[in-house]
Amino acid sequence: MDNDVSAGSTTTIAGRLALGITLLAFGLGTTGVIDGVATSDAMSLAHYVGGVALFLVGLLALRDGAFGVGYVALGALWFTWAVSGHGSANAAGLFLLLFALVALTLTLAGGDTLGQATHGLLFLAMLVLGVAAFADSSALTKVGGWIAVVSGAVAWYAATAALAHWPTALPGRAAGRGVTATG
Numbered sequence: 627m628d629n630d631v632s633a634g635s636t637t638t639i640a641g642r643l644a645l646g647i648t649l650l651a652f653g654l655g656t657t658g659v660i661d662g663v664a665t666s667d668a669m670s671l672a673h674y675v676g677g678v679a680l681f682l683v684g685l686l687a688l689r690d691g692a693f694g695v696g697y698v699a700l701g702a703l704w705f706t707w708a709v710s711g712h713g714s715a716n717a718a719g720l721f722l723l724l725f726a727l728v729a730l731t732l733t734l735a736g737g738d739t740l741g742q743a744t745h746g747l748l749f750l751a752m753l754v755l756g757v758a759a760f761a762d763s764s765a766l767t768k769v770g771g772w773i774a775v776v777s778g779a780v781a782w783y784a785a786t787a788a789l790a791h792w793p794t795a796l797p798g799r800a801a802g803r804g805v806t807a808t809g
């Protein structure tokens with residue numbers, strides 16, 4: 627395994643922790659896997675950690691020239707999600723699809739593998755949850771919740787790996803050492 631460990635900036639680590647915890651709470655609430663815990667129970671966390679903390683981390687990251695735009699955008703979206711009444715199912719579906727577009731932009735913006743995986747899974751979770759809201763499908767809602775949980779776990783791992791100096795690169799082949807065909 628490649629032991630290349632990127633320490634990451636303080637703002638990146640704080641942002642990933644905030645996003646990871648928010649996604650874990652939101653996802654677990656959405657799946658309904660814990661008796662008596664629903665999505666609404668994650669709203670306070672989404673408001674303060676996902677909204678306010680991510681937005682502030684984003685502003686600090688902008689000052690440092692780091693990946694602040696993503697944290698500012700995600701913070702604003704989580705804050706809005708937490709304080710909105712969500713309106714109709716179609717309004718919630720539209721919001722989730724717009725949230726998915728922001729996550730897709732962050733995925734395509736590049737960055738390290740764990741960051742792209744986090745944002746890619748966040749995109750998929752919001753896409754599935756948006757479609758679930760339009761279709762009024764509890765099964766799709768649970769699938770979207772589980773994808774959010776995985777995204778949160780990846781974000782948490784990325785932050786923890788940077789702090790603990792764990793590997794963050796996937797194992798790969800060295801350049802020029804691929805499989806050759808024998809003829």
